[in-house]
Amino acid sequence: xxxxxxxxxxxxxxxxxxxxxxxxxxxxxxxxxxxxxxxxxxxxxxxxxxxxxxxxxxxxxxxxxxxxxxxxxxxxxxxxxxxxxxxxxxxxxxxxxxxxxxxxxxxxxxxxxxxxxxxxxxxxxxxxxxxxxxxxxxxxxxxxxxxxxxxxxxxxxxxxxxxxxxxxxxxxxxxxxxxxxxxxxxxxxxxxxxxxxxxxxxxxxxxxxxxxxxxxxxxxxxxxxxxxxxxxxxxxxxxxxxxxxxxxxxxxxxxxxxxxxxxxxxxxxxxxxxxxxxxxxxxxxxxxxxxxxxxxxxxxxxxxx
Amino acid sequence: xxxxxxxxxxxxxxxxxxxxxxxxxxxxxxxxxxxxxxxxxxxxxxxxxxxxxxxxxxxxxxxxxxxxxxxxxxxxxxxxxxxxxxxxxxxxxxxxxxxxxxxxxxxxxxxxxxxxxxxxxxxxxxxxxxxxxxxxxxxxxxxxxxxxxxxxxxxxxxxxxxxxxxxxxxxxxxxxxxxxxxxxxxxxxxxxxxxxxxxxxxxxxxxxxxxxxxxxxxxxxxxxxxxxxxxxxxxxxxxxxxxxxxxxxxxxxxxxxxxxxxxxxxxxxxxxxxxxxxxxxxxxxxxxxxxxxxxxxxxxxxxxx
Numbered sequence: 139x140x141x142x143x144x145x146x147x148x149x150x151x152x153x154x155x156x157x158x159x160x161x162x163x164x165x166x167x168x169x170x171x172x173x174x175x176x177x178x179x180x181x182x183x184x185x186x187x188x189x190x191x192x193x194x195x196x197x198x199x200x201x202x203x204x205x206x207x208x209x210x211x212x213x214x215x216x217x218x219x220x221x222x223x224x225x226x227x228x229x230x231x232x233x234x235x236x237x238x239x240x241x242x243x244x245x246x247x248x249x250x251x252x253x254x255x256x257x258x259x260x261x262x263x264x265x266x267x268x269x270x271x272x273x274x275x276x277x278x279x280x281x282x283x284x285x286x287x288x289x290x291x292x293x294x295x296x297x298x299x300x301x302x303x304x305x306x307x308x309x310x311x312x313x314x315x316x317x318x319x320x321x322x323x324x325x326x327x328x329x330x331x332x333x334x335x336x337x338x339x340x341x342x343x344x345x346x347x348x349x350x351x352x353x354x355x356x357x358x359x360x361x362x363x364x365x366x367x368x369x370x371x372x373x374x375x376x377x378x379x380x381x382x383x384x385x386x387x388x389x390x391x392x393x394x395x396x397x398x399x400x401x402x403x404x405x406x407x408x409x410x411x412x413x414x415x416x417x418x419x420x421x422x423x424x425x426x427x428x429x430x431x432x433x434x435x436x437x438x439x440x441x442x443x
Numbered sequence: 444x445x446x447x448x449x450x451x452x453x454x455x456x457x458x459x460x461x462x463x464x465x466x467x468x469x470x471x472x473x474x475x476x477x478x479x480x481x482x483x484x485x486x487x488x489x490x491x492x493x494x495x496x497x498x499x500x501x502x503x504x505x506x507x508x509x510x511x512x513x514x515x516x517x518x519x520x521x522x523x524x525x526x527x528x529x530x531x532x533x534x535x536x537x538x539x540x541x542x543x544x545x546x547x548x549x550x551x552x553x554x555x556x557x558x559x560x561x562x563x564x565x566x567x568x569x570x571x572x573x574x575x576x577x578x579x580x581x582x583x584x585x586x587x588x589x590x591x592x593x594x595x596x597x598x599x600x601x602x603x604x605x606x607x608x609x610x611x612x613x614x615x616x617x618x619x620x621x622x623x624x625x626x627x628x629x630x631x632x633x634x635x636x637x638x639x640x641x642x643x644x645x646x647x648x649x650x651x652x653x654x655x656x657x658x659x660x661x662x663x664x665x666x667x668x669x670x671x672x673x674x675x676x677x678x679x680x681x682x683x684x685x686x687x688x689x690x691x692x693x694x695x696x697x698x699x700x701x702x703x704x705x706x707x708x709x710x711x712x713x714x715x716x717x718x719x720x721x722x723x724x725x726x727x728x729x730x731x732x733x734x735x736x737x738x739x740x741x742x743x744x745x746x747x748x
């Protein structure tokens with residue numbers, strides 16, 4: 139989406155434990171980084187800290203921000219809304235963003251617990267990856283305007299902004315496997331992102347003005363930090379979280395399963411691997427990268443791709 | 444489970460925004476009520492308030508506590524762990540409680556938004572209801588020790604404490620429909636409930652001492668309140684939350700759907716109906732109630748059942 143390269147974030151309202159920031163549509167990542175650090179600093183002093191942000195742009199990986207807290211010995215949450223793509227239970231219209239919940243807590247090992255999940259079954263990025271790889275998406279992720287399953291990634295991406303396709307909430311369509319829970323969690327994240335920041339929400343996040351021209355998405359975020367030492371010694375908490383993680387990793391496995399993971403573990407190992415071997419990309423993304431490099435005459439990357 | 448009728452809850456540690464309570468295995472509801480109100484009172488003054496509780500017993504409906512916040516013009520969260528019943532993704536052993544997430548926010552109508560959902564597809568109570576009604580539970584809710592589906596409610600309730608059956612996390616078995624998200628959220632709730640309170644967790648919540656004798660479940664809770672006025676005027680927030688709810692209720696419906704609900708709406712309407720007509724019970728529960736009434740020689744209820 140559209141964003142302004144100069145960061146002009148402004149603290150509109152502030153108290154010991156809280157702040158409201160207007161990001162003025164500046165770049166998403168630095169604003170979110172500063173907002174989370176502000177929540178952490180407040181929590182270190184007062185036990186809890188929370189920062190709501192309005193007029194924000196995409197902040198990248200939601201889990202990055204709670205991990206900042208975990209690395210500093212706190213627990214952290216990040217929530218954000220996004221342009222509408224999830225249909226409510228019994229509906230076929232994309233109303234809610236993929237609205238992730240991200241949470242991290244420090245353990246007694248190098249691996250913190252880090253959950254970062256969209257409240258839909260799959261987030262938009264996974265469908266974009268399938269599109270680039272020219273692969274279909276699995277049955278049960280997306281429905282069309284009649285509520286029927288869609289699997290063609292390119293068609294889905296074109297249909298969502300026209301209200302002709304919707305992502306299903308975690309738990310799927312209807313009530314039998316509790317899709318109303320994924321739906322309810324998505325609304326919770328929408329409320330945390332909009333009803334504390336006062337920013338736009340749902341259809342107003344589409345990135346188009348009334349005259350049809352493009353405009354920033356004007357997202358809302360909510361960051362929360364919890365200082366563990368205000369409750370109990372950090373080492374006690376780290377040990378309990380580590381014990382929880384180890385118990386899960388050691389649980390009885392299904393006959394066809396190799397390994398039980400905890401949230402954040404695959405990403406942690408992938409990060410270590412990528413730092414060694416580099417980032418794998420598919421052919422179509424490689425083409426895009428080469429086109430960008432050559433069009434913009436960027437030099438110094440000839441050895442990499 | 445076992446609980447002590449006299450409430451001897453003790454505030455072990457306290458700051459402006461936080462408190463740690465040892466419930467000493469007293470009755471669950473009054474302890475949870477006081478803990479949530481303490482979080483609300485702290486939030487009203489400092490913007491945020493959080494209370495962790497250890498050695499607690501079952502507090503009933505999780506959504507009751509965030510609704511206390513919503514009724515006082517705040518947003519609220521309640522989390523609790525519970526005796527193990529959910530298997531992790533790729534596992535077949537019940538490791539995590541049904542660990543609910545409950546959240547409420549005030550709107551500009553009588554209906555607040557209130558999400559209250561176990562992080563499993565179905566919570567244990569629904570299986571107990573199916574058992575009393577002598578009905579099977581739907582496919583996909585529960586697996587046996589080999590990972591195969593189980594539907595007999597009575598058998599499931601007997602098998603879970605023996606590690607021979609597990610509830611599936613929201614999203615189901617494996618990764619295809621994102622069951623790792625329900626699993627990750629269940630762990631998040633376990634960490635919030637244990638790693639801030641310092642109480643027992645997972646298998647230590649089974650309610651049995653090492654010598655096999657029964658003991659209290661020693662649950663952990665975490666309550667959080669957010670004072671809206673610290674961010675923006677309460678009426679602005681109420682209006683945004685109300686607008687979000689109305690937009691969802693008015694979204695395009697699936698061809699076979701009558702109505703789109705928001706979280707808490709069915710329960711709100713049911714409560715109003717029940718206040719008028721009374722509580723419907725099935726034959727087996729009616730038998731239990733009559734037996735209790737007659738055994739305990741309780742008088743004054745002859746007209747009701």
